[in-house]
Amino acid sequence: MAAPSQPADQLPDVRKEILQLLERGALHRDQVDWPAARKQLQQTKDSAEADKLVDQLIARSTAGHGLWIRASAMSTPSGRMQRLARPEQLRRPSVAATASGPQRGQSGQADPIGWISVPYFKEDSTAPSSVRNQQTVTFARLLQSQLKAEDAINRCGWIIDLRANRGGNMWPMLVGVAPLLSTDAKRREVIGAFNIGATHQIWSIQSGRVLLEDRAPVELDSKAYVLRHPAPPVAVLFGPNTGSSGEMLALAFRGRPGSRSFGQMTAGYSTANMPTRLPDGGMLLLTGSVAVDRNLRGDGGKLKPDVNVSDTEDASIAARRWLMEQPSCKALRAT
Template identity: 35%
Template structure:
């Protein structure tokens, strides 16, 4: 209680001693925001974000910022309840620590999205604020047109615990691991980085202080796909597997349509359930889909590729569907596990694959698996350009280093460093589903 009181007193002194409603701003001209209450008070703040369109951006958002000095070296907790009142998209909380040269730390609840129709959902983030942080920013995002209300949004802070692991331990392990395994390790001057990063002063700092330094090294790789997970994020990724949206399957007269979402997390039973559901939907539509299939990957932002590939096995077939090729040229073939629910063989059916800029990471892996497949054509817009394979390495503090160590290659051995470009480009005033159906017929 004494620490809490001292912390609030410090905040009061920095803000002039008076409480006021938190000021929110939109992240774009399409963001409409309003709010009441103070996120630093016990009752928190209520916030509303709405938009008729995201425009050219992937999302709309509400943001507030504050002096980071009271939070340095502490762990902040941002918690509230999100209610998406309408729209087809999802909402998430986020918090970011910025230093003089940009972002030092970031956390988001996008891995556990809140969508319309599920009611108000509680979400919580925790983030260590490094000593060099100058500004703390936080807010909410919505990735499509619609409305989201945030209730009781509260920001608190507490002392951070290191678990006996120093920042030096973290950086030393990470540098060794990245140098030995990263696809683009050759982009880094390792002698210079080791000299600059392994400062003796890190031995007296907690493990959390290392994340910014490790992230800076990952940026030098320039693969745009390697990233870090703090201990809680790493635990959640191992213990859950959450789809970015529901699998959608429907009959379009003589064509089967399947929307395959992303699946974030590696928990085995949830992955099995995702695979079984996808297989069962395809098997259900198979008898009346004589003209072929539309596989929609436009909303697939990635995650765990194996349940996706296994669920699509009836269409992909049992042979060579792709591989991961490391920096030494060694290729590891993709071998999705067969499932009893995937008994139907549709490997000779014609398939139209829909892709777009949101098709990323493991979503691109699924797309790559369909490349060079006979009777297949791609429709839409180029994918995100993250067709590379990551592997997880546990960090000494319980976090995870998810390191890009290979490129994805299709059945013919072709890689896609700039993303997958569809044969049929679809403009904003065209309907990709209609164009795909016309080709299939």
């Protein structure tokens, strides 16, 4: 049974705080007449109507990517944005033999193509920082452990599947697939950036560490994994369910030598959210920057694959076909 609405002016000033945060830092803040919005909010006497107005302002000023998580929702897993991955989500799908390639089971032992799926992930935002940090490190380590397991036999190329990655915290994702992102372990390599106006906050990779400017947001608790055959060809799969941090992972591979993307257009949230705690215990996901690729190109919208594959086809078939034509795979077939 729904709770009765309360007069908007009898509730905490959390809505006013949200408007201040949006006006100061939202990516599309120039799309809103803020004095008029404040006047409208002040004239709204019903709590539900006031909340609806604030949600509309968030959507307009963040192109639909921002979110107000109410204090009452913060006690639930979805409210805490807790999305902890299971190991089985990282593995290749189990499929039967097809005319397009060799039979491959869950282990992929007969397959010359390595496979890693990267699901959406977010640590518990209400947990102590030490717990959140451990959750991110655990996820990054899970990804690298799966890479190591796949790399136990000779692979000539790799598929990275982002089709179910709706977002979350991108840093453990990047750290987890760092062995595939790197093309030269001896040098620092730019893999993307956040654009805030004319300013670039650079993401880079060096010796297995992923850096934001000169700081590592996630540090592994052991040595980073090194592929048997570094700088392999990589096929990236994405589609309409790839959003937010999933799109940023795709951007990190865009422009990488020996990489090609397959699938369909992404969700269109290639912008960055900053979780901001509100006075009443709620949280605002404040969209304040655009994510760009290693060539510093990006507009915050949908990503287009290099090879478009219809929704009635499996993008991995086209990806595999391309990989098998790469020099490393041709050489493996010749042995």
